[in-house]
Amino acid sequence: TNECSVHLIVKAANFAAIAHRTQLRKDGSTPYINHPIGVANILTELGGVSDPNVIAAALLHDTIEDCDVTSEQIEHEFGAKIKSIVDEVTDDKSLPKAERKRLQIVHAPNISKEAKLVKLADKLYNLRDLLRKTPIGWDTKRVQEYFEWASEVIAGLRGINKPIEDELILVFAKKNIKL
Ligand code: NDP
Ligand code: ZN
Numbered sequence: 096t097n098e099c100s101v102h103l104i105v106k107a108a109n110f111a112a113i114a115h116r117t118q119l120r121k122d123g124s125t126p127y128i129n130h131p132i133g134v135a136n137i138l139t140e141l142g143g144v145s146d147p148n149v150i151a152a153a154l155l156h157d158t159i160e161d162c163d164v165t166s167e168q169i170e171h172e173f174g175a176k177i178k179s180i181v182d183e184v185t186d187d188k189s190l191p192k193a194e195r196k197r198l199q200i201v202h203a204p205n206i207s208k209e210a211k212l213v214k215l216a217d218k219l220y221n222l223r224d225l226l227r228k229t230p231i232g233w234d235t236k237r238v239q240e241y242f243e244w245a246s247e248v249i250a251g252l253r254g255i256n257k258p259i260e261d262e263l264i265l266v267f268a269k270k271n272i273k274l
Contacts, residue, residue, distance in 0.1 A: 100147035103173070107151035108132065110172060114162040121230030130220060131157060137216040142259045144212055152180035153213050159185045183210035184217070196244055203251030211252045215259045218245050218252075222266045242270045249274060 111131050118127035135153040138144040151173060158164040159181060166185075170178035183206045186195045203214065222245060225238055246267055253260060260274075267274045 103147050103151050104154070107154040107173065107177075108135075111154045111158055114158040114164050118161065120224065121233075122224075122228045123231045127157075127161075130224075131155070134213070134216045134220050137219055137259065138212060141219075141262060142212065142216065142256045144256070146209065148176050148180065149209050149212050152177050152184075152209065153216060155181050156184050156213050156217060160188065180207065180209045180213060183207060184213050200244075200247045200251065203248050208255055211255050212259075215249065215252050215256060215263070218249055219259060219263055219266065221245070222263070226266065226269065239270060242267065242272055246272050246274055 112128050115127040115131070119125060120127055120130060131154050134156065135150050138150060138153055144150065155169060155173070155177065159166055159169065166178055166182055169181050186199065188195075190198070203211070206214070222242065225241060229238060249260075249263060264274045
């Protein structure tokens with residue numbers, strides 16, 4: 096029911112806010128929680144997505160990767176469906192960074208539709224963030240390489256949400272990359 100969805104989404108936002116409470120984005124000043132909230136907002140406002148499990152998973156998408164949260168905790172609080180979406184968008188931090196980045200490209204075509212939606216919105220948010228302000232310590236070359244890698248991941252996520260994909264095409268065009 097609607098009542099359940101409101102409860103679920105507020106609970107996910109609160110859980111993420113607590114998990115990310117001490118973290119900042121790589122611009123060195125923006126609270127990290129702005130990112131998962133913004134990803135959820137891209138899905139609802141631009142993507143027209145209304146599946147509560149996808150929106151809750153978007154709010155929670157970086158809590159395992161970047162905080163001391165476990166997959167079991169997500170399952171206990173939010174159930175098996177949301178846990179599985181968050182797992183699908185979580186990198187294995189025990190692997191070297193280059194391998195993690197390669198695996199995102201390899202895995203993208205094979206993840207669920209729900210996980211693809213979260214990943215598309217996550218990439219759009221991060222690319223817009225890079226255009227807004229260069230992260231501390233990054234040069235032009237690193238930004239360009241990030242866009243090129245992201246375009247390879249997104250190639251495996253196409254065909255599920257036209258408004259988000261159209262916006263990604265525009266963002267990549269600014270860096271002379273054809274999606
Ligand atoms: P990182 O993975 O280190 O950083 C990008 C990630 O940081 C995003 O995916 C996002 O993930 C998070 N993030 C936090 N704050 C911001 C912000 N303000 N704007 C955008 N993203 C933010 O980047 P890469 O290692 O991929 O670097 C890009 C390229 O540069 C690579 O192709 C690499 O070859 C090259 N390079 C890498 C170096 C390195 O040390 N890794 C050094 C030099 C070059 P989330 O959604 O999880 O928050
Ligand atoms: Zn993210």
